[in-house]
Amino acid sequence: MLVESKPRVAKARSTHRWRHALLVGSVMVAAIGTIGSLVIPRVLAVSYTLTDSVKMRREPRAVSAYDGVAPKSSSVDVLCQQWGEAQGPNGNTLWLKVNGSGRSNWWVSDAWTSSPHKAADKTVGIANVAFCNAPTPAPPASGLPAVSMDTKVWVGAPFAGTWPGNARSTDSLPSMHAPVYTVPGHNWKHDWAMDFYATAGTQVKVFAAPKDNRLDSRITAQVLSVTPTCLRKSTETVAQQVARGGYVVYVGVYDGGVRVGTITYAHVNPAFDASYRGGINRWGGLVGTVGQYTNNSCWQVTKTTGHHVHIELSNENSKNMACYRPGVAQNASLPVNDYIGYLGGAFVTSRKQACPTSA
Numbered sequence: 001m002l003v004e005s006k007p008r009v010a011k012a013r014s015t016h017r018w019r020h021a022l023l024v025g026s027v028m029v030a031a032i033g034t035i036g037s038l039v040i041p042r043v044l045a046v047s048y049t050l051t052d053s054v055k056m057r058r059e060p061r062a063v064s065a066y067d068g069v070a071p072k073s074s075s076v077d078v079l080c081q082q083w084g085e086a087q088g089p090n091g092n093t094l095w096l097k098v099n100g101s102g103r104s105n106w107w108v109s110d111a112w113t114s115s116p117h118k119a120a121d122k123t124v125g126i127a128n129v130a131f132c133n134a135p136t137p138a139p140p141a142s143g144l145p146a147v148s149m150d151t152k153v154w155v156g157a158p159f160a161g162t163w164p165g166n167a168r169s170t171d172s173l174p175s176m177h178a179p180v181y182t183v184p185g186h187n188w189k190h191d192w193a194m195d196f197y198a199t200a201g202t203q204v205k206v207f208a209a210p211k212d213n214r215l216d217s218r219i220t221a222q223v224l225s226v227t228p229t230c231l232r233k234s235t236e237t238v239a240q241q242v243a244r245g246g247y248v249v250y251v252g253v254y255d256g257g258v259r260v261g262t263i264t265y266a267h268v269n270p271a272f273d274a275s276y277r278g279g280i281n282r283w284g285g286l287v288g289t290v291g292q293y294t295n296n297s298c299w300q301v302t303k304t305t306g307h308h309v310h311i312e313l314s315n316e317n318s319k320n321m322a323c324y325r326p327g328v329a330q331n332a333s334l335p336v337n338d339y340i341g342y343l344g345g346a347f348v349t350s351r352k353q354a355c356p357t358s359a
């Protein structure tokens with residue numbers, strides 16, 4: 001029996017957190033201009049050409065109002081990118097906010113630009129272009145720690161389920177299991193992964209809360225991406241691909257609009273359309289249900305005791321890693337929203353590590 005109440009001990013604010021806040025700030029105000037005779041390079045502007053004539057949309061949606069038409073082969077300066085409605089022959093879901101053809105701040109589907117982005121990528125976007133819907137950091141309320149990507153956010157079990165262990169694959173333990181999914185917006189994989197077991201149809205929910213409960217109102221969650229779990233074989237349709245392993249739902253967790261990390265749930269039948277991007281309740285928000293698929297290389301399950309959700313966590317901070325709950329006995333049953341790990345903080349610096357027991 002494992003019962004552990006959510007740790008709520010507030011710790012003194014570390015200088016570490018401030019260092020990151022300052023770094024982020026200095027990147028955002030990348031200097032434009034000169035100091036004495038030293039020329040400071042401007043942040044590289046990204047421009048693409050249009051591969052067709054396009055309507056200058058007011059929103060990243062095909063049905064939105066528009067202001068004129070930009071001609072084929074004209075140039076657009078990209079301001080930022082955002083996931084939106086699928087467009088073009090390959091279902092490209094990336095949209096770009098651009099200036100061009102004498103207008104500013106209009107939207108064009110990436111499907112109609114010369115950008116290097118591939119329509120099949122639904123999670124990463126264009127490497128050197130900011131996301132438009134990255135929320136702006138909120139100013140800290142007096143007496144509270146500053147908004148930070150290093151804020152300690154406690155993550156709970158998505159359902160009443162069973163930790164891996166004998167009879168189930170011990171390769172599924174978080175100390176062993178390989179993270180396989182790339183963190184949205186980054187080129188690295190998650191910090192740790194595990195399979196967590198429950199029968200098909202069990203509801204999968206987000207549980208994330210700040211360790212410092214004074215920050216309760218600052219912590220939010222967003223669905224970042226929903227993609228098929230299994231790699232698509234060249235011979236199969238998307239429906240066949242999904243039938244082999246369901247979907248991966250990527251949920252970003254934010255402190256005051258700054259992303260602290262990502263919780264990723266794979267082998268899920270989502271509670272929303274795969275095109276959904278946006279808010280989800282961080283405490284009990286429904287992601288979907290535990291799936292049941294055909295036995296194949298991506299879902300190696302032959303018994304109902306093998307039904308599981310594959311969970312991955314990653315910190316936004318590339319140096320401090322997300323960690324998992326230490327000391328859980330193999331095959332232990334955990335209640336819904338029981339502690340499984342941390343996002344944020346500075347608990348461990350390498351992948352697949354247990355959190356300290358003092359975390």
Ligand SMILES: [Zn+2]
Binds near residue numbers: 172194195309310
């Ligand atoms: Zn797994």
